[in-house]
Amino acid sequence: MTGEKTKTVPYTVPVGPIHPALKEPVMFTFTMEGEQVRDVDFAPGQTHRGIEWMGMRRNPVQIVHLTDRICGICGLVHSLAFARAVEQVAEIEVPARADYIRTIMGELERIQSHLLWAGVAAHELGFDTLLYLSWRVREQAMDLIELISGNRVNYAMIQIGGVRRDITPEQIPKIRELLSTYKGLQEKLLQIFLRDASITLRCRDHGILSPQMARDLCVVGPTARASGIRMDVRVDYPYAAYGDLEIEPILPDRLTGEIRGDVYDRIIVRLLEIPQSIDIIEQCLAAMPEGNIIWEPKLAKLLLTLKKAKGEAVGRHEAPRGEVLHYVRMDGKESPTTWKVKASSYSNLMSWIPMLRGEQIADIPIIVASIDPCLSCTDRVAIVRGTGRSIMTKEDLHRLSVEKTRRLQR
């Protein structure tokens, strides 16, 4: 059902790729029956920039800066997952202090990303005052990220073997100040989002994703946790400093005592993850050891080690949107032989289809936004041959995949 337009019921409503409700290009085709969505199809791929292909022609230190730019909201998650994969291949041990700084930055990023999402969700509900409120408080987190890293977005904090900038003693009071500001705001945010009658009416029992469906579609992160699946890479597979800390995956029943897997539950999970991140940063500040922040500060030496590295590894990180996975294989050459990125939204996008079926047309924006989609992370493939369009089926993709594996084994 691509672009087939009919004037009788069911009729087709195309949305995108350029549309005011979408910040990023993606093409939706809704099959409507009156106000009700009968079926939905979507075509991503508009932001495909061929990042993996470019990466396989650059050395790992150059790739770190490329990974920053896979997604502009999460400037750290991809570089951390990639660095962790390469560190495992090259058997590089990251200093403990660097692990703590990575954790602090990762959690600051989660705070700003969840506040950003809260604003977008409020905007999609038509509650623009709340958009302005959330984004105003988000600016304080951006200021702190800028103070630590030197940039608001794409902070380039990660280097293979550690981090590029230290957290100085003068910065610590500023971090604590921000944490106490957010602690004071928390109750207000929960009050506005969860006890507002119109938000509850719009979000309760809409866009439901059952636990079974969530498992079948392999969704990750807050979307999975809101459907009652206890999964969090920080707990299941600890890395950086997370192994030393007390963390529990956040499920919506913590607040309401029940799990419905609807849009409201996804709001609860994200809002509760902000105080969790504050708590993690506080634990990190208390336990942060002294020492080096990088395994080898001289780039030439680092590159020489990486050039000799052989093997394959997987690096994972719990991004604000869910698990990010980078697979790297290095064969003793300057650039990796294979680099595969699986962003969190890639796992989550398919959940749109069961969520949107049977919903009203006016609920489409909030349901689409409720999984916090990030398409620039996701678009790994685009087929552009001349001006014609073609669709690859699962069988075609499987055949290509088998061929590629054979090529690599040769």
Add this chain to the structure above:
Amino acid sequence: MKPTPSFNRSLWVFHLNSGSCNGCEIEIVATLMPRYDPERFGIKLVGSPKHADVILVTGPVTKKMADRVKRTYEQVPDPKVVMCIGTCGESGGVFYDSYSLAGPIDDVIPVDVYVSGCPPRPEAIIHGVVKALAKLERLEAAP
């Protein structure tokens, strides 16, 4: 086309993502938020290119988006200003050697103001709008 004097009093902006990493998008939205509040100068984001005076183009223009970028540009009524936000729209940036790019942006549509940075700070984006206004004033003063 010569703009009328009332034109540059209130610029309406349309944002067009041509395959960007989201960094510039977020900074554009951050620019429109209460801290900077450009709406006091009449600058606001609109939903349709047909309502816009200025288009902010972000991203390096992927092949899939090139035709859509052109079509969106054609829908903006004259006189119009095109602002290219971010380094990858100027030169390709870190994506310079990608097989999937049809851009930089000025290969696809004419650009009036370039705002550099990866991503540019909100202050830089506002500075770019000031430059766009200056350009419009020059056009207005021309005989």
